[in-house]
Amino acid sequence: METQVPLTIFDRFASNLHIAVLFAFAAPTPSNDALLDGLSKVITHFPTLIGRLGYSSSHRRPCVILGGDGGGALVVEATVSSELSDYLPLEPSPELQLLHPSPFDAVHLLQVQLNRFKCGGLVIGATAHHRVADGQSMSTFFVSWSQIVRGTTVDRLPVYDRSWLNPRRPPRCEFEHWGLDFVPIPTHRRGFTINPVDVDPSEITNMLVRYSTDYIRKLKAEVNNKYTTFETLLGHLWRKITIARGLQDCDLTMVRVSVNGRTRLKPPVPNEFFGNLVLNAYPKANVKLLITGGLAAAASIVHEAILEIDQRYFQSFMDFGELYGEEELVPAYDVDGIVLSPILEADSWVRLRFQEVDFGGGGGLRGFLPTWVPFEGLVMLLPGLGEEGGIDAFVTLIAEHAKLLRQISHSLD
CATH class of the missing domain: 3.30.559.10 (Chloramphenicol acetyltransferase-like domain)
Structure with missing residues (x-):
């Protein structure tokens, strides 16, 4: 059945x-x-x-x-x-x-x-x-x-209750979800012209940039500890990747930042809710201002954009689903091609539970990594598993841009 x-x-x-x-x-x-x-x-x-x-x-x-x-x-x-x-x-x-x-x-x-x-x-x-x-x-x-x-008890079984995801009656969209979230996409998307780049996937490389706890502490000192570790490190990487990509001063750049809705909905949804409950924040900036403004400005842009994806935004998105759920919906990023520049997609797995995976036997977890990804413009923050801890940044770029990023990834200017 x-x-x-x-x-x-x-x-x-x-x-x-x-x-x-x-x-x-x-x-x-x-x-x-x-x-x-x-x-x-x-x-x-x-x-x-x-x-x-x-x-x-x-x-x-x-x-x-x-x-x-x-x-x-x-x-x-x-x-x-x-x-x-x-x-x-x-x-x-x-x-x-x-x-x-x-x-x-x-x-x-x-x-x-x-x-x-x-x-x-x-x-x-x-x-x-x-x-x-x-x-x-x-x-x-x-x-x-x-x-x-x-042989131990499963401490957190998955939750399938969807009562948190109900639309309002009547549903109403307080935000514009066509365009940034779902296609159709107009020719110019709030100042961003989407021109898919035709490159051979072999020209795209994946790299791991390791940031020690001590280095992250220095970054946070640069912003007077005003922003979270994620906001600070992403602001740093956004600036360095923008330089490595060789974008023009007048270009606009944007990051699609994954935002977990479990803690943003009211009442909060348990972390064990099984399915998808993530939307994107969209920090964006002029390239010249992003670079000259320094780390504090970049982290602030990321911070403010994430704040906007709150309970109201998630509720508006659920209402959008009620109004348009019978249509064929295609996420905007599914039509970008394999090169995202001048856009980045950023996610953090640091606070998830992957580093807790332990099947026993005594050997222990020695490595955790996404597979090789043939797409340019991805940033994933992973928990560092070495003795020094820290955070590993998994980044995908055109090979020549990746080479430059390796040279400047730990520069504090």
């Missing part, structure tokens, strides 16, 4: 693709049998991950179909003839794509690959469709899976 779970407006705002991540664990690690047994148990708490995307004629919108034919998760077991230590610390590389099933044209919403190294080390590569779960949700899944394998 099939059950249809309509996608929320937040699910439909998420990218229509799989997100792939890698966890590296030093030996000793649990056996594959133990991992798969734990996966079969935990997945009963996360049924939408083993459904399939479809369309609900009764609700007249896209949905996840549970039960019936299809569905399930794809699991691959692989062996690697080299030592895990040869790849630690994990660095972005096209070879990482061999450690997880292909996210392109995937049939299953959840894919897992268990990679056993010669030394007994383990890399778990997994992909999940973004329309089913955001980063907060997937961190809940991975932590729950690891707890079951360790």
Whole structure:
């Protein structure tokens, strides 16, 4: 028997693709049998991950179909003839794509690959469709899976209650969601001309820029500790990437910043809510003013833009979904092509639970990284797993721009 779970407006705002991540664990690690047994148990708490995307004629919108034919998760077991230590610390590389099933044209919403190294080390590569779960949700899944394998109680089961996401009666949009959030996009989008750049994906590189706790402390001192670590570090990276891209003084640049709505809705939604509950803030600036204004000005622009995505904005977005949910909705960023410049997309996984993933065995988590991404203009902040802690910035740029960013990434001017 099939059950249809309509996608929320937040699910439909998420990218229509799989997100792939890698966890590296030093030996000793649990056996594959133990991992798969734990996966079969935990997945009963996360049924939408083993459904399939479809369309609900009764609700007249896209949905996840549970039960019936299809569905399930794809699991691959692989062996690697080299030592895990040869790849630690994990660095972005096209070879990482061999450690997880292909996210392109995937049939299953959840894919897992268990990679056993010669030394007994383990890399778990997994992909999940973004329309089913955001980063907060997937961190809940991975932590729950690891707890079951360790034989401990799952401390935070997923929550599926959607009562927080109800539109008003009557619904009303207080903000303009066409254009920045969803297409159709006018030729000029609030001053931004979208001209997709035709480049070979091989010209795009991924890099990891490591910022120590001490360096972040220096950055925050530059802004008199007025802004959060995320706002400060993103302001710093925005300026340095803009310089590295060689943008003109008169150009406009913008960052799409992911904003988690769980704490912004009233009453707040539990972090364990499973699905998507993220919107974007849109800090923007003239290139010359961004560069000459210094870090404090950049962090302030980011801060003010994030403040605007509040309870009222989220409620307006839910009302938008009620008014236009029966239409074919395409997120604006799905039509940008593979080069985003002069735009950036920025997200932080620092406060999520990925670093808590521990399957037991004693080896421990030694690396956590997104896979190689063939898109320019992404910034993801990851928790530093080394003894010094700090934050690792995963950045995707044209190769020549990445080379320059490496040279200036830690400059304080």
